[in-house]
Amino acid sequence: MAVYQTTVSAPVNIACIKYWGKRDTKLILPTNSSLSVTLDQDHLRSTTTSRADPSFDKDRLWLNGKEESIEAGGRLSTCIVELKRLRAAVEAQNSAAPKLSTFPVYIASRNNFPTAAGLASSASGFAALVASLAALYELPATPSQLSVIARQGSGSACRSLFGGFVAWEMGSAPDGSDSLAIEVAPREHWPDIHALICVVSDDKKGTSSTSGMQRTVETSALLQHRIAQVVPARMDAIKDAILRRDFPAFARITMQDSNQFHAVALDTDPPIFYLNDVSRAIIAVITEYNRAAGAIKAAYTYDAGPNAVIYTPKENVKEIVELLLRYFPQSQPFPDPFGLDVNNEGKLPAGFNEKVAKAFPVASVKGFIHTRVGDGPRKLDASEALLGSDGLPTFLA
Amino acid sequence: MAVYQTTVSAPVNIACIKYWGKRDTKLILPTNSSLSVTLDQDHLRSTTTSRADPSFDKDRLWLNGKEESIEAGGRLSTCIVELKRLRAAVEAQNSAAPKLSTFPVYIASRNNFPTAAGLASSASGFAALVASLAALYELPATPSQLSVIARQGSGSACRSLFGGFVAWEMGSAPDGSDSLAIEVAPREHWPDIHALICVVSDDKKGTSSTSGMQRTVETSALLQHRIAQVVPARMDAIKDAILRRDFPAFARITMQDSNQFHAVALDTDPPIFYLNDVSRAIIAVITEYNRAAGAIKAAYTYDAGPNAVIYTPKENVKEIVELLLRYFPQSQPFPDPFGLDVNNEGKLPAGFNEKVAKAFPVASVKGFIHTRVGDGPRKLDASEALLGSDGLPTFLA
Known part of the structure; x- marks a missing residue:
């Protein structure tokens, strides 16, 4: 039986033009555009493994080895629901595609930096979550398109879907469809x-x-x-x-x-x-x-x-x-x-x-x-998976 | 021979609407109006004795027992020159008035609070200087008119010419004639x-x-x-x-x-x-x-x-x-x-x-x-003078 599982890491970003204020708190639409530098995942990263399995009872998520509840209508749920919806569209176009959108998912996520470091982990964490499910679902989505989803998890997470120098354009559409991240320049432009x-x-x-x-x-x-x-x-x-x-x-x-x-x-x-x-x-x-x-x-x-x-x-x-x-x-x-x-x-x-x-x-x-300055989300080897063969986290706090 | 000498005290004021920025640095014209509460001179005050004497060689000033130089065109000089000018106008109108405007002045000033207290002394200090010379010269000037002069010594000094609740109206005249203090309410209005x-x-x-x-x-x-x-x-x-x-x-x-x-x-x-x-x-x-x-x-x-x-x-x-x-x-x-x-x-x-x-x-x-909250400048008894019978400070640091 096939195992549908992917592991991804995503970087931390630190803003140069700061995001401070929402014009829509539910959709997480900002009052101004912002711009950040993506930091190198060799040093700071969130890693997330996602697995879809029809035998799972429901969607579950472990953060740093501790299970977090996924509340309906909450930020985690919003991201997962949206990514499943995109997967369903893939399946609708290709009848050979396995019906992953109907399977519950288990997600394990971990930051390689301690909470005590005082670095916000929500940006890299939501970026890794979104990038991991997008990879699992083989979504034909650009990083900018995925950034619209990550933004609804945590605003600044949208900027962690690119490496290098990244703008979050505030947009003007009421549904938030144009409030997304774009790459201003890749890290190779200014690696110094x-x-x-x-x-x-x-x-x-x-x-x-x-x-x-x-x-x-x-x-x-x-x-x-x-x-x-x-x-x-x-x-x-x-x-x-x-x-x-x-x-x-x-x-x-x-x-x-x-x-x-x-x-x-x-x-x-x-x-x-x-x-x-x-x-x-x-x-x-x-x-x-x-x-x-x-x-x-x-x-x-x-x-x-x-x-x-x-x-x-x-x-x-x-x-x-x-x-x-x-x-x-x-x-x-x-x-x-x-x-x-x-x-x-x-x-x-x-x-x-x-x-x-x-x-x-x-x-x-x-x-x-x-x-x-670093690169954008990376797809990792199975050897770095945070979920074991039983689909449960390899590490529990 | 007559002794022309007066002693005045003036209060500290602490702003509620802050003065921060000059539109004219020479005339000390502010970028915005401000408002302060005058504090009680029973506790915090600057005291100044001024004396005019034809035998003095030149204008001199001692602050807390230490002589300060009065530089031509400087803030101290601007205030003294302006007050002498107003005195000259009095003398021009009344030929019996002694020609104090032609005499050099000795000025001794002292704060009853230590510099280490970190309270700005320039406001009470310049207010006491101006009020003391105005009293010596028997100027027919209102506190608001005197505040125009004190303002040129130290901006916020203009507010120390009134007790109670005091506005410094920024004014608009290029010469600063309408950038002055007014009483919003005396301390008796809200002594609590x-x-x-x-x-x-x-x-x-x-x-x-x-x-x-x-x-x-x-x-x-x-x-x-x-x-x-x-x-x-x-x-x-x-x-x-x-x-x-x-x-x-x-x-x-x-x-x-x-x-x-x-x-x-x-x-x-x-x-x-x-x-x-x-x-x-x-x-x-x-x-x-x-x-x-x-x-x-x-x-x-x-x-x-x-x-x-x-x-x-x-x-x-x-x-x-x-x-x-x-x-x-x-x-x-x-x-x-x-x-x-x-x-x-x-x-x-x-x-x-x-x-x-x-x-x-x-x-x-x-x-x-x-x-x-306290009252405005007070004219003090000769017993509180800071200049002795020889015209020199009774206290030297």
Whole structure:
């Protein structure tokens, strides 16, 4: 008897132009377009195995070894139902196609980065879910078409269906059919872009992005101006910077938009703060790094939490890591997948004004992750499957 | 021989609608109107003695016992020259008036609060300077007319020429003649408004407001929207709230505008941060205090630094102090000029969710100052003069 099973991995993406606000909370239609860099799955990924089997009792899903309920009308269910509908259309056109759309599915998904890293896993997770079912169902759908489905799982997931530099065009159709991801440039266009994630300790649980962004939509007096005036111009400008591989322009817009996202969060009533004193100090250090260099050599960006992601051309990574280690000492040597010879004592670049921040205690930054721009979802070997021959997860928490 | 000398004190003011941005940096014309509460001079004040004497060699000024140079064309000089000009007009109308406008002046000024308290002293300082020379010169000028002069010393100084609730109307005349302070309501209209200043420790020197606000004018994509759309509506609404003594409305606008000021500071390139983790925690505590009470009983506001000022009706002060002492313990008992019987161990109000912030170490908040809405500049007795019989300061640093 045939086994219908596929395993896929999908990447994390970190936005340069931030998504913050929905115009339709059910369809997850955003109030503005956004743009991100896809990070390399060699380092950070969600892996998902999907299996369709007529003997299964119902659709089931395990996330990191723990079963999650699939509620009717919920985000998981919406994605699965939509993909089954597309499969049914395939079957309607080709009577030889097995009737997978009628079989329940078991889905196991896992992130290779700990929840404690504070990286949003919903983007890579929903992208892997959608890509895995689309592969299982052999859907004749483009990544952009699949992104419309992933978007309904988690907005920013739509951007994880492409590698490289990805725009989420907000669209205007009421049904959301034109609110989708497009590739601005593949990673091969600008493979030199590296990312350094600084995992920042935080005492308090921040406001969730889902509830936070709607509070901003309802109460910020500045958000509408950002949506109508600022973001459209920045989207054009950053796409142009990417196409020209103009790092200073790319970096400047990235930093400005991170700051503006946090500004509208602060302009919310009551205000939302995601940046803490460590986040602020990283901003001060990168700002001074660029000033001392006389050129914009690095860009910081922050999502809905205190972690920094620093984009920089590969040649600057060593210098930046050593600079950050000076302010944010670590108990362990810097773990580098690229084999950089890092001075773990830290080091200041020439002309750098040390006084822009104080040195923080060990573990104020819990760790660093060095990665780079990456590719889109990958279909993996059966050997990497997360479901065993019995159709159940090989790993349970 | 006659001695021409007067001593005046002037109050501190703390804005509810923030001044941030100049449209004319020389005349100090703001990009938006602002509104403040004048604090009680019984607690916080600048005192200035001015003396005109034909035997003096030149104009001189001592601030907190240290001589400051009066540079031609500088802010101090602009105020003194302008006041002498008005005095000359008086003399031109009345030939019996002594020719004080032709005498050099000695000016001694002192703040009764330490610089380390982090309270801007330029507002009360320039207001005291202008009020003191105006009294010395017996100028037939209204506080609003004098505010035009004080504004050229330090923008927000214009608001310290009135007690109570004071608007600085931005005006539109190119010469600044209609950019002046007006009294929205005297303190007697709403004497119940108290203020609790939380002096917050900070590791780093923040960006000066003079340079910071111009960077915001030049680089923030959100400021123009704030100026054109948000502030005019808020000015109307908060004046109305004051006239109706509607504390919840007053408080909500105050908090929103503090947040928006810090939002446009963050939207500046590079970003400006004045709030630190302690400031953020005070915001979280006041937000939860209002939520738990089911009513807005207190408002926080922050100027260009980490210190909080909390406005609240007098009846809530004890409860708020005890709440803050729970999170920000002090090594000394709470010093209260109003004789509140404060529990120095701290105490949570009913229904308050303790988890909204962590307890900070002693001295994270360096101290509290409890004051209230106050009156405008006061003419003081000769016994309080800061210049001795020889015309020189009685105190030198």
